Amino acid sequence: MYTLTGVTKSYQKGRRTVTALKVPELVINDGDWLAVQGRTGHGKTTLLQVLGGLDQPNTGSIILDGHDLTKMRQSQLTKIRGESIGFIFQTFNLIPTLSAAENVEAALVPGPIASAQRHHLVSEALDSVGLGDRARHRPTELSGGQQQRVAIARALVKQPQVLLADEPTGNLDEHTRDEIIALLEQLWRQNQLTLVMVTHDSRIARRAQHLGAMKKGHLTVWPNTHQSPTSHQAPGGRHD
Amino acid sequence: MFFVTYLRRELLGRPRQAAVIAAGLALGIGLVVVVSALSSGVREAQGKVLGSLYGVGTDITVTTAVQPASRSGGFNQITPKPYPRHTDVLTSSTLGTLNASAVSSISTLRNVSAAVSGLVLTEITATIPADNAPPQSSFQPPVQTSVVGVDADDTGYGAFSSARLAAGRGFTAADSTANVTVLDSSYASAHRLNVGSTITVAGARLRVIGLVQQNGGSNPPQVYLPLARAQQLAKLTGKVNIVYVQAASAALVGTVTDEISKLMPSAKVTNSANLAKGVAGSLATTAKLANNLGKWLAVLTLVIAFTVASLLTLAAVTRRAREFGTLKALGWRSRRITGQLLGECLALGIAGAVLGIAAGFGGTRLVSTAAPNLSAIVQQTNIGKDAFGGDLGANGGVFSGQVGGPVTTYANPSATHTVAVPFHAPITLTAIVLAIALAIIGGLIAGSLGSWRITRLRPAAALASVE
Numbered sequence: 083m084y085t086l087t088g089v090t091k092s093y094q095k096g097r098r099t100v101t102a103l104k105v106p107e108l109v110i111n112d113g114d115w116l117a118v119q120g121r122t123g124h125g126k127t128t129l130l131q132v133l134g135g136l137d138q139p140n141t142g143s144i145i146l147d148g149h150d151l152t153k154m155r156q157s158q159l160t161k162i163r164g165e166s167i168g169f170i171f172q173t174f175n176l177i178p179t180l181s182a183a184e185n186v187e188a189a190l191v192p193g194p195i196a197s198a199q200r201h202h203l204v205s206e207a208l209d210s211v212g213l214g215d216r217a218r219h220r221p222t223e224l225s226g227g228q229q230q231r232v233a234i235a236r237a238l239v240k241q242p243q244v245l246l247a248d249e250p251t252g253n254l255d256e257h258t259r260d261e262i263i264a265l266l267e268q269l270w271r272q273n274q275l276t277l278v279m280v281t282h283d284s285r286i287a288r289r290a291q292h293l294g295a296m297k298k299g300h301l302t303v304w305p306n307t308h309q310s311p312t313s314h315q316a317p318g319g320r321h322d
Numbered sequence: 323m324f325f326v327t328y329l330r331r332e333l334l335g336r337p338r339q340a341a342v343i344a345a346g347l348a349l350g351i352g353l354v355v356v357v358s359a360l361s362s363g364v365r366e367a368q369g370k371v372l373g374s375l376y377g378v379g380t381d382i383t384v385t386t387a388v389q390p391a392s393r394s395g396g397f398n399q400i401t402p403k404p405y406p407r408h409t410d411v412l413t414s415s416t417l418g419t420l421n422a423s424a425v426s427s428i429s430t431l432r433n434v435s436a437a438v439s440g441l442v443l444t445e446i447t448a449t450i451p452a453d454n455a456p457p458q459s460s461f462q463p464p465v466q467t468s469v470v471g472v473d474a475d476d477t478g479y480g481a482f483s484s485a486r487l488a489a490g491r492g493f494t495a496a497d498s499t500a501n502v503t504v505l506d507s508s509y510a511s512a513h514r515l516n517v518g519s520t521i522t523v524a525g526a527r528l529r530v531i532g533l534v535q536q537n538g539g540s541n542p543p544q545v546y547l548p549l550a551r552a553q554q555l556a557k558l559t560g561k562v563n564i565v566y567v568q569a570a571s572a573a574l575v576g577t578v579t580d581e582i583s584k585l586m587p588s589a590k591v592t593n594s595a596n597l598a599k600g601v602a603g604s605l606a607t608t609a610k611l612a613n614n615l616g617k618w619l620a621v622l623t624l625v626i627a628f629t630v631a632s633l634l635t636l637a638a639v640t641r642r643a644r645e646f647g648t649l650k651a652l653g654w655r656s657r658r659i660t661g662q663l664l665g666e667c668l669a670l671g672i673a674g675a676v677l678g679i680a681a682g683f684g685g686t687r688l689v690s691t692a693a694p695n696l697s698a699i700v701q702q703t704n705i706g707k708d709a710f711g712g713d714l715g716a717n718g719g720v721f722s723g724q725v726g727g728p729v730t731t732y733a734n735p736s737a738t739h740t741v742a743v744p745f746h747a748p749i750t751l752t753a754i755v756l757a758i759a760l761a762i763i764g765g766l767i768a769g770s771l772g773s774w775r776i777t778r779l780r781p782a783a784a785l786a787s788v789e
Contacts (some may be wrong), residue, residue: 103499118789128782131781133783134651136647136650136651136781136782137780137781137782156656157655160650160653160654160655161653163650163651163652163653163655164652164653165653167653169648169652173644173649174646175644175647175648175651175785177328177645177647177648178335179328179331179332179334179335179336180327180328180331184324184327184328184331187324188324188649188652189329189652189653191658192652192655192656192658193653194655197324207382232528236652240653255572261670265727285592321359
């Protein structure tokens with residue numbers, strides 16, 4: 083799915099150049115679940131952003147299914163995001179003036195699917211996250227866990243190949259966190275997604291197939307040999 | 323349709339911001355509508371003034387100044403006799419005379435659609451005291467009556483054109499030298515005259531064949547005569563003292579004015595534009611207010627409204643940066659996002675237009691209700707001259723001289739007269755279309771600035787922003 087080679091991303095902070103990301107080589111196979119941990123400010127979100135084409139690295143290449151994201155124009159990256167990549171954010175990032183169903187539908191709007199068909203897909207997506215009866219509720223009328231379920235539905239409604247989740251349980255209480263992770267795991271398995279998740283929580287990370295540690299922009303990845311019993315060991319390799 | 327749903331939700335979901343932007347635009351647009359209505363009202367009022375002076379359909383008048391040596395009307399120095407005498411003269415004391423052929427020359431000009439001549443006269447009846455009578459005891463003020471000679475062949479222009487027949491009939495071509503007259507109905511009422519009555523003008527007995535009514539605020543002539551008969555009675559055969567001209571179109575009035583001025587360099591050629599400059603009174607003040615202060619106030623308010631709308635939209639884009647970043651993450655192109663924002667701004671602009679037009683209607687209703695009748699003080703274009711070439715003032719006496727010596731009599735024309743004009747401020751379709759256009763422009767300006775901001779948003783930076 084993903085092949086990263088010599089990827090770096092730096093920012094200018096006054097006179098200093100800060101290296102946010104430095105990945106000499108990384109391969110993420112189809113269907114892999116990679117959980118990346120690390121302290122705040124060490125480049126985890128930057129990694130997700132370059133994987134999702136939301137930001138461009140300064141050097142290197144990022145090949146996604148044979149397409150080099152670093153050589154694409156913004157419009158091409160937007161198209162790939164619309165078709166193949168789903169995002170889940172720590173703060174849910176739902177549009178506050180739209181209902182749950184309309185938030186999910188927003189992910190289908192750029193695509194070629196007609197309006198009537200969209201409604202059907204939206205209903206299915208909300209049902210799959212257990213919120214079929216909350217379709218008309220606004221985000222302010224939903225709990226944190228429910229909002230994140232809507233965000234998950236939004237990410238998956240277009241049946242992407244890749245799901246990028248940035249601290250998906252960071253704003254949730256413990257009980258809700260477990261629910262969300264269980265849901266994500268279930269959906270990962272069902273849809274054969276490639277899931278790259280950033281998390282602080284080791285208990286969540288342990289459920290993934292591969293673990294990554296981000297330290298000052300440097301990523302180290304290894305297989306999770308201590309995977310928790312509820313996780314499924316999908317085929318896939320890893321590289322440091 | 324998702325576009326409409328998102329737009330509606332966004333405007334209804336952030337009502338305060340939407341209300342501020344729409345209200346700001348409404349204020350500017352409402353002011354534009356009111357100023358436009360005031361300007362239309364002033365133009366209409368000025369047109370009424372001109373119409374009351376010269377009749378409907380007249381764009382230009384041609385006159386000439388009174389010359390002392392050629393002062394018309396046979397109103398000369400009168401030597402008192404040892405007995406009182408009565409005089410009744412018809413005189414062109416306020417305007418000089420033109421040859422009647424002038425109207426033919428003017429008619430042949432290319433951009434003239436009609437030219438009609440007339441005679442604006444004053445009848446003065448007075449009793450001249452005996453030379454041995456004490457001045458104070460026998461003084462009786464003269465009576466002045468305004469008389470106009472109209473072209474019986476063409477009463478569609480000039481002083482007769484805006485008259486409405488109240489009784490009897492108007493003039494026909496057969497009346498050109500007949501002893502007939504049409505009276506103003508107010509004058510007839512005051513003198514207990516009707517159709518069939520007779521009056522005496524300059525010694526001729528004339529039968530009243532019709533009564534007419536003019537606009538309430540105008541200062542119409544009291545007596546109308548067929549032009550040829552008026553020329554005979556005023557001893558002005560072959561002469562006229564005013565030509566009423568209609569241009570081929572409103573846009574050609576200036577051109578025709580210039581052409582007539584070249585054709586008749588010594589004549590005074592007056593059109594509605596330069597006549598309006600000579601109009602004083604509250605109408606003139608209102609015109610200045612509407613055209614100067616009102617216009618600039620409306621422009622300033624619009625600029626402020628557009629600026630506020632743009633700044634609020636930019637602020638909204640900044641506040642919604644994470645939302646737009648999320649949409650970009652979902653696969654929305656910048657074009658789609660800016661289209662959404664432009665739609666929101668246009669909707670607010672249209673809301674501002676509707677509110678502004680409503681406010682404009684309210685404002686103009688208030689003005690029309692509260693505004694008093696305006697007055698237009700119109701200067702006479704020519705001041706009469708006395709036997710010695712001096713100007714006849716507005717308060718000039720009829721008699722001068724002393725008992726036993728020569729007495730100079732001269733007419734007592736008013737140098738100015740006041741026309742009352744009811745004022746209202748109509749909202750024209752043009753003003754409404756202008757209001758909507760301005761609202762759309764305001765919305766587009768605000769939306770364009772916001773759109774520019776969106777296109778510069780990097781998705782990663784937008785997602786990292788804090789709402």
